[in-house]
Amino acid sequence: MRAPVDDRLAVLRGPAPRRAYTARALAALENNPRCTLRALLDASGSDKAAIAEHAGYPSAFGQSSFALARGNVFEALAKEDGGAELLRLLRETLGLTLPEVGYADLNDYGGDGRPESRYQYTRELMVAAARGEEAPTLYDRPMLRLQVAGHDAYLEPDLVAFRAGDRFHVVEIKSFPIIDGQADPAQVRSATTQACAYIIALRDLLARAGIGPQAVSDDVVLVTPKDFTNRPTAAFVDARKQVATLTRQLSRLERVGDLVALLPEGLTFDLDLDGTRPQRPPAELVAALDEVDATYRPDCLNHCEMAFYCRSRARTGASLDVLGAAVREQFGGIDTTTMVLGLARGQLTPGPDQSEMAVALRHAAQLRAELTGTDGGSI
Ligand code: SF4
Structure with a gap:
């Protein structure tokens, strides 16, 4: 049954190469689980940013280069000296009992840059650890893998996963601050949702070795700068609800055939590229996008490349969606x-x-x- 669905998704995408999934993109699925347009664009591996731009609604989505650089510097600081500061936080701030530490740097295992070799090595180490065999405690950038709409997505966590007691915990390192114990809720939610993709992928990796989901904690360890310094602090964030929602959304993508069956025959988001230049008339592309249901919400602006197009469409249709979920519910x-x-x-x-x-x-x-x-x- 998969082949006809894949064929139809290929028509939707056109001849452009399939876009790889990132944890950030997967996390965005959790933010608007009812959106058919997003599900189809993701399942077909379409380039949402290029589509939005050619349709006349370039995306402001994504991190600035300044924010990325700041994030990289903070991550390097938190991990320096084999994760010594991180360990102090995990033991002293969070009270986790960690055994003697072995630090596994999985950044470039194999030297050939192939995600599959890194995934297999990560798997070997983590399965051994889960079985109580001798294995590292800290894993720097393990490579995980997840099936998304029938295709492998490799996820390279921007984090360290570690084992405390009998459970792995996922650590997400972010550069937004916690000031007086408070952080921006939207940023915390976004970081946690990204970590959910890693939790699901790690559970999948262990499940293939017959190890149950309880081996991976639902609590994400969020590491961020404390107050206005570069000194890291850590907090647990309960991600159970978000893990459940993202899991449901991933299975919805697996059942994307139900959505594909409703599409008009021949509908495509193909940009008709000549090299890198789209040739398709933008109005025709917009008409194709308009054929698919989109459930716009104001927070799409934080999560999806299509947000400006969908906002404009919702405004044109006088949809209450532009006013947010609270008004919608009222x-x-x-x-x-x-x-x-x-x-x-x-x-x-x-x-x-x-x-x-x-x-x-x-x-x-x-x-x-x-x-x-x-x-x-x-x-
Ligand atoms: S921006 Fe549009 S396509 Fe993306 S999730 Fe929101 S409604 Fe769906």
Whole structure:
């Protein structure tokens, strides 16, 4: 059954090479699990940034080179001297009991740069550790592998995974600060979700050796600079819910055939590249994108290359999605601002599940009219 689905996804992508998955891209799946457009773009390995740009909505998504450089410097600091500072944090700040430490640097095992050799070596070491055999405790940049929509995705964690007690923990090192014990919740969530992809991939690696999921903790160890210094501090973040959501979303990609079956025949996001220059008329590409459901949310701007296109589309359709999940929930059963205004003005007849909301909207419109001295129809 896989081949026809793969053929259809290849049509969707066009002849451009399939994009490799990154943990960051996988993590983004967790942020908008209902989005069909994102699922199809990811499953087909389409180049979302190039598509968004050619459609006229270049992406502002991604980290600045300054942020990347700062992240690299902080990561190197946290790991220096064979992870001595990291170890102190894990033992003293988090109270983890670590045995004698063996540090495995897996950055360039094999010397040929092949992810598969690094994956196999990582696997050998981690399976031995999980079985209680002699093995390192700290793993610097292990190579993990995950099946995404029927294809291998190699994930090179920007982290150290270690073993404490009988469990592996995933460590995510980030350069945003924790100030007075508080960090930006959006950044913490984004870092944790990225770590979830590693947790799932590590569980997959161990499962292939018959080792159960409990061997990998659901608690991510987040290491960040403390206050305004470069001194690292660490905290546990419970990632159980995000792991479950991302797992569900990955299985949705495995069942992408259900989504593909609903696509119009011949639909493609092919840019018709001449070398690196797209030849396809942008309006035609936008029309193809418009054929697929997209569930825009304001936080797409932080997670997905297609965000400006989807925001514009949601605005054009007067969708309540642009106002965020809280507003969306308040207006359950009503999809657009046009409909909200129509009900408030009494110009639309509410459906059975909209009558309560229609009364509330009408009441709000009357109050507003009294306060502003206008009539209800002027909203
Ligand atoms: S930006 Fe668009 S394609 Fe990406 S997740 Fe949001 S709605 Fe889906």
